[in-house]
Ligand code: NAD
């Protein structure tokens with residue numbers, strides 16, 4: 406069976422390719438335009454799995470080039486659509502860049518899904534669709550608030566696009582997976598996040614501070630109504646996220662699905678504070694982290710974590726990695742980057 410991964414050179418896409426190669430007999434092909442990655446990712450995939458994969462340097466906004474990949478591969482049976490821009494702050498500064506890329510790329514993928522009759526699609530959504538939440542943990546039925554950024558809005562729109570599209574395309578199926586906070590790297594430490602743009606999430610900031618690329622980590626506020634005053638998030642190991650994609654595709658391809666388009670949270674269900682994350686890092690790395698308490702960051706919610714019962718029930722998925730695994734693998738990857746002068 407042949408699967409197309411869009412954004413396969415990126416952080417989660419590459420991890421998913423590794424997961425597929427290691428655990429299935431599927432053939433994988435990848436499309437990427439390296440706007441936030443590079444072709445070197447495929448060498449790392451080969452280093453870990455021993456396999457070369459076929460890949461295409463295509464911008465998904467270009468419909469004819471995207472169609473040519475499907476023409477060349479008429480046996481694709483599933484698509485996992487990761488490719489998108491994902492930096493929340495950048496999307497606030499440059500909204501049209503996000504609407505242009507995230508919406509048009511998905512639109513073209515849906516056009517190809519119907520034109521080439523590809524039975525199954527997995528769409529990368531995000532917990533950011535929930536906006537400011539009123540109830541915790543968040544279930545898939547929790548109300549979606551107004552999006553806090555153009556990025557989050559592209560994910561809300563994306564889910565609606567998939568839903569409307571599947572309704573009128575009988576026989577085609579899709580799942581939108583709402584990831585919470587993916588972190589960590591492949592357990593070997595040989596493949597992790599290497600964005601072309603500056604990372605702006607907590608865990609890369611922690612590891613970059615520990616390695617000396619950054620002087621000091623600022624904890625954004627310690628006056629929230631949480632157990633230690635810092636914000637709570639649901640950090641989830643990227644390999645667990647990758648594994649859920651394999652299970653989601655298997656489910657779509659082999660089961661009578663309850664809904665032709667379903668939406669599923671991917672989180673551990675455990676809320677972790679910023680200070681707990683830092684403590685876990687210090688424990689597994691045996692290093693003291695230079696950090697200070699700063700002001701709150703605009704737009705941050707005090708706490709958000711998932712109810713993941715639906716993923717357990719429908720996909721038979723449960724996360725295997727704990728916070729220490731996340732931090733240790735992230736640290737191994739940062740050290741590997743440093744050895745290679747990144
Ligand atoms: P990433 O930036 O590492 O990977 C995305 C890949 O898509 C990159 O390699 C980029 O070059 C490629 N790409 C972007 N636009 C493209 C286009 N027009 N044509 C072809 N390739 C294109 O991001 P990631 O962390 O792997 O995220 C993957 C998906 O998961 C995204 O849709 C993102 O919004 C979603 N997501 C990520 C997180 C997170 O924290 N990492 C959380 C929730 C959801």
Ligand code: WQD
Nearest residue numbers: 493531533585586605606607610623624625636638679705
């Ligand atoms: C985590 C916590 C910060 C940096 C984002 C997107 C979301 C999803 C996941 C894509 C927060 C604190 C951070 C720092 C800190 N991505 N922090 N000092 O904001 O929960 O979610 O990534 O879909 O859409 O919004 O993740 O890693 O930026 O922050 O104290 O230097 O760490 O305040 O509490 P966030 P994050």
